[in-house]
Structure formats: structure tokens, C-alpha cells
Amino acid sequence: GLRTQALTLLDEAVRRAQVAEPTVSPALLADIHFERGLLLEEEWRAWRDLGHVSPSVLARASCPGAPPLEAGADQVDADLLLAMNFLCPDVLNRVLNDFLEPARAPRGADRRAVLEAYGAAVAAYPAHVGANVALLLDRADRGQWEDVLAGAQDFIRASRGHPYGLLLSGVALQRLGMVERAEDRFDLAMRALDEVERDALTDIRALLQPDAARRYVELPRREREAVHRLFWSALDPILSTPVNEREVEHRARASMALLRYGSVDSDAARVLLRYGWPNAVHAVGEGFGLRTVFWDYGAGPDVTFRRPARAEVMTLTQESQAHMAEIMSVLPHRYDPAASRQIRSLPGQLRRFRGSDGTVEIEVHTEVPEALVTAEHDSIQVGLFLLDPAGVRVSAIRRRIAGRTSHIDLWTPVGPEVAQAVVELYNPQAEFVVGLRSPVAFEGGTRTPPVSDLLLVEPVSPALEDVRRSADWVQPLASEIVEARDRVGVLFELYDVPAGGYRLEARVLDAAAARPVSVRPAGEEGYARAWTRDRSGGRVTEYLTVDLSGVGRGRHELEVVLTLPGRADPVVRRQTLDVR
Numbered sequence: 001g002l003r004t005q006a007l008t009l010l011d012e013a014v015r016r017a018q019v020a021e022p023t024v025s026p027a028l029l030a031d032i033h034f035e036r037g038l039l040l041e042e043e044w045r046a047w048r049d050l051g052h053v054s055p056s057v058l059a060r061a062s063c064p065g066a067p068p069l070e071a072g073a074d075q076v077d078a079d080l081l082l083a084m085n086f087l088c089p090d091v092l093n094r095v096l097n098d099f100l101e102p103a104r105a106p107r108g109a110d111r112r113a114v115l116e117a118y119g120a121a122v123a124a125y126p127a128h129v130g131a132n133v134a135l136l137l138d139r140a141d142r143g144q145w146e147d148v149l150a151g152a153q154d155f156i157r158a159s160r161g162h163p164y165g166l167l168l169s170g171v172a173l174q175r176l177g178m179v180e181r182a183e184d185r186f187d188l189a190m191r192a193l194d195e196v197e198r199d200a201l202t203d204i205r206a207l208l209q210p211d212a213a214r215r216y217v218e219l220p221r222r223e224r225e226a227v228h229r230l231f232w233s234a235l236d237p238i239l240s241t242p243v244n245e246r247e248v249e250h251r252a253r254a255s256m257a258l259l260r261y262g263s264v265d266s267d268a269a270r271v272l273l274r275y276g277w278p279n280a281v282h283a284v285g286e287g288f289g290l291r292t293v294f295w296d297y298g299a300g301p302d303v304t305f306r307r308p309a310r311a312e313v314m315t316l317t318q319e320s321q322a323h324m325a326e327i328m329s330v331l332p333h334r335y336d337p338a339a340s341r342q343i344r345s346l347p348g349q350l351r352r353f354r355g356s357d358g359t360v361e362i363e364v365h366t367e368v369p370e371a372l373v374t375a376e377h378d379s380i381q382v383g384l385f386l387l388d389p390a391g392v393r394v395s396a397i398r399r400r401i402a403g404r405t406s407h408i409d410l411w412t413p414v415g416p417e418v419a420q421a422v423v424e425l426y427n428p429q430a431e432f433v434v435g436l437r438s439p440v441a442f443e444g445g446t447r448t449p450p451v452s453d454l455l456l457v458e459p460v461s462p463a464l465e466d467v468r469r470s471a472d473w474v475q476p477l478a479s480e481i482v483e484a485r486d487r488v489g490v491l492f493e494l495y496d497v498p499a500g501g502y503r504l505e506a507r508v509l510d511a512a513a514a515r516p517v518s519v520r521p522a523g524e525e526g527y528a529r530a531w532t533r534d535r536s537g538g539r540v541t542e543y544l545t546v547d548l549s550g551v552g553r554g555r556h557e558l559e560v561v562l563t564l565p566g567r568a569d570p571v572v573r574r575q576t577l578d579v580r
Helices: 003-019 026-045 055-059 078-087 089-099 111-124 129-141 145-159 163-175 179-192 195-202 210-217 221-235 245-261 267-275 318-330
Strands: 280-284 290-296 303-308 342-345 348-354 360-366 379-387 393-402 408-414 420-426 432-439 455-457 487-497 502-509 514-517 519-521 530-533 537-547 554-563 571-579
Touching: 003 026, 026 111, 026 129, 055 089, 078 089, 078 290, 078 318, 089 280, 089 290, 111 129, 129 145, 129 163, 129 245, 145 163, 163 179, 163 245, 179 195, 179 245, 195 245, 221 245, 245 267, 267 303, 303 318, 348 420, 348 432, 348 455, 348 487, 360 420, 360 432, 379 408, 393 408, 408 420, 487 554, 487 571, 502 519, 502 537, 519 530
Parallel strands: 342 432
Antiparallel strands: 280 290, 290 303, 348 360, 360 408, 379 393, 379 420, 420 432, 455 487, 487 537, 502 514, 502 530, 502 554, 519 537, 554 571
16 A cells, blocks of 8 residues: 555666666566556546536436435535436536536646556556557547557567457557457457466456346356357347358457456447447546446436446445336447447338238338448458247248349248348448348238238339239339439238228328328229229239328328228338438
């Protein structure tokens, strides 16, 4: 605890080492600088992210139910801020982000002095592990990922491949979106780490519900590895790429937790593993007592910790323990595409039709977004993936097309083991992937619905006997976007239609109201808001031309309502219309 005296001795050791430089080991000199940096960092840690909120600020912030301000206080008490965090998190977020006054660190508690000490250690002995890791973690805390990567590369060269350098370069590559290269670095590091550290980086307990985590711990090592494969396969956010972005993201988080906190078992490490890096970090406290730390993840209450002023390891506050248990029950972990390769929404139509023998037939109609094509000769990988209820891939259809392809049409039958269909377009030269997902089952989990999805097509006037999905005149739209036009076609199927036919009507829903629209079924003359169709049989294909002349620009829901004999309630099918 005699930090001042210890720092004086280390300063003298540095001075004497410099005088006797030719006879002093570079590694020893680096150790002295490093130990000096550790002492300085302990002092600086007490002031890291620290600030205070003026009572005058809180007097202007409305938070019903919060305890009153303490009379005569010169700053707001941490317990009051904790109460606000759960009573009015949006107000607290604004207060901490806009009005937290940074604390002035006393002389000797200077981040720059800390970095100079660690920098001197690396200059004396470039392979020094502790000093390199400390410098790289500081850059990582500030999101300086290019600098982290460059520094980690220097560390790897100087140390001839130290696994901590490989881990930190992997973290930087993952954060910069170079996921395949990040995975390679993590794989190399795993070969050089000891068994305890390897287990820490692959441990998934923090991502599991408590009962599942207990069962996981009891499994033999070989069975755990099988669990890992299934677990990560189900969480792969981008199926077209050769790497599992979610698993690589976990390795990056686990690497940071291990190097920052010494393990993946502390409260802060577990939060980092589950939810990634916070958007902002704030701390409040006085003197060298406890610090209350707020991790801001956006909407909702911050995750809050307590820690001794000079300590790194933090424990959740009682309030956050209860809050995190509640969050874990609905969101045990999350993927952060902003910290990896992004997946963007793919405009398109993924439509389900009833097949034979309990199968579902899927049709996909889309096109390559312009932003996905980076050069004239780019090729795009198209993938249609079928997943089981656990999210594990059952099968995949892949093909490669020219980037300038105007229209993409896919079709496949789907067996009862498939729960979800995913379409992705992937260009390795782009920084993102576009995708479209849909459950296979219809409402209520049925695979034998009375009516299919609605398929938007170019408006035509087909003969009634020529209305079928495979007809040459059927030209599906590439998305739900309907460019300024006064008509759109809608194709769908009805199944097991009894004698007596059916009645249909259509309307458009928007934020304001539901408005009837006029339609013209195939084989009919003129438009009307409702029609009775004298058609029956095992499978009836219906086509409507929808009059959009009274529909304004914007996003709407087209709703087709069908009243079928023998059914108490009408069958309703909805389809988004983006009128531009």
C-alpha cells in the first residue's frame, strides 16, 4: 500500500539502469518500466471515466418517483443516479451523456504518464507481454482499431507470435469487419494458449440460461465440443460466408474479457460476452472510495457496477443483478453487426404455397441491390438456406450470378423438418450481405393453409383458364416496392375450396385507416370492392388486378379477405405495398 515510496524506488531503479545501461538486461529494464506503469495506472484508474453531476442539472430533469436531492450537496449522490437509472433511464442517459462534468485528476494520476511508462517498457524490450497488452487495451478502449492492429502486429513480430498479440490482432480485425482473417488469428492463438485459457475462450456458459449452463458444465469435454458446434451453427447470422460471424464475435469478446479482467467469469466479463461493448462508460464516486460505473447500451437502463477506485474487476449492483436476470430470460445474448460484417435487409418476395403431402413450396423473387455491386465484373453468390427449428442448416441451394443480373427467381419444395427459409446475396468484395428470412409454417404453425401468400405480379388481363403460377404471363415483382403506377397484380392459391365458391374483397391499411380498394378478378369485367367467385376444387389459382389510383405514396398493407363456405371466420392475407 506504500505506493509513493514504491514509485520513488522504481524511479531510482530506472535512473540507475540508464547509467549502467550496457550491463543491464533490456528485459529487466522493461520490467522496471512496466511495474512503474502498473503503479501509475492504479492511481489513474481511480479517475478513469469519472465525473459528477451538478444538483442544478438534476433540478431541471423530471424523474417522477426518484428520491429527493440531498440538501446542500455539491454533487448528486450515486444512489440517486442508480434510482433514476431504473425509474427514468432516458432522463439519466441524457444527464450522463450531456451534463456529467469530468473529474480533474490530481497530479500523478495521469493517463499520459501511464502510457509513457508502458511505452518505455516496449522500447526497451519490444517483446514485453504486459506492457504491449496494456498499451493495446488502452487503444481498444478508445476504438482505435487500426492502431490496435498495427501495434499487435509489431508485438507478434517482436515476440515471435505471442498468443496475446494474436488475440488482440484478431479482435481488431473482427472489429474492422475482416472476419475471416480474425478467425485465422484466433485459431493460431488457440494453439499456443494453455488449456485454461483455451477453455475460457470457448466457454459458452455466459450465453446459456442457468439450467442449461449447469448441464453444460457437467458434460465431458468431447460432448461439450459437439454442443459448441450445434450452438454456433444455430446462431450463424450470415450463411453465405465461409465463417460464422457470431462465433468470431464471441471469440473477440472473450479475448478482451480474458486480457482485461483475467478471466471470463467476472460480472463485467459475462456482460461483455453477452452484449458486447457498451456505447459509453461513466463513473461516479468521491475520493478513493467505491466507484459506481454505468455501462450504456442505448435504450433502457444502463448496466451498473461497483468497484474499488483503483481496481479493474467490477461487481454488478444489486439493482443490475435483478435487471440482468430479467433481461437474460428474453435476450440471453446479442449479435452486434456494427462490430462485424453487416447484414442488411434484402427487398424481395419470399412467398409460401401449399405443396403436396404436407410440404410447402417456396418462391423467391428479388434482384441484386446496386449497393452490393462494387465493380462492373463482380459476381454475386445467391443462397437459399433451409433451417430446422433450432436454426441448424438442413440444406442449401447456391448459385453464382453476374452482379448486373436484373432479376432472381428461386423455387424449392420444403419438407416437414424445415422451420425457416433464408435468402442471402453475398459479394466478397462488399462490406455487407443482404438477406431475407421467413418462417415456413403459416399462422398457427399449419403447413396446410386454406390460402397461400399473396404474390405481387405485373398487372395483366389473363383468361380465366390461363390463371396458374407457371403461366408465361406471370411476371413477379422483384420486391414489395410498387413504383408510381395505378395498378398492381396479385396472384394466390386457395386449397380444398368446397362447392359454392367464395367471396373476396380487398382493402389497403395504413396508419390512418383501412380503405376499401377496387379489384378485378381474372375473367371479370370492370372493378368492384367485393366479388363472389363461383369456383371450387382441390386447388384454385386466383388473380386480381388491384386499383391503386386512390392510394398515396408510402408504406401500406394490402389486405385480401376471403369468406369460404364452411369456415366461421374469413381468411385474411396481407402483403406490404411500398408505393413510390
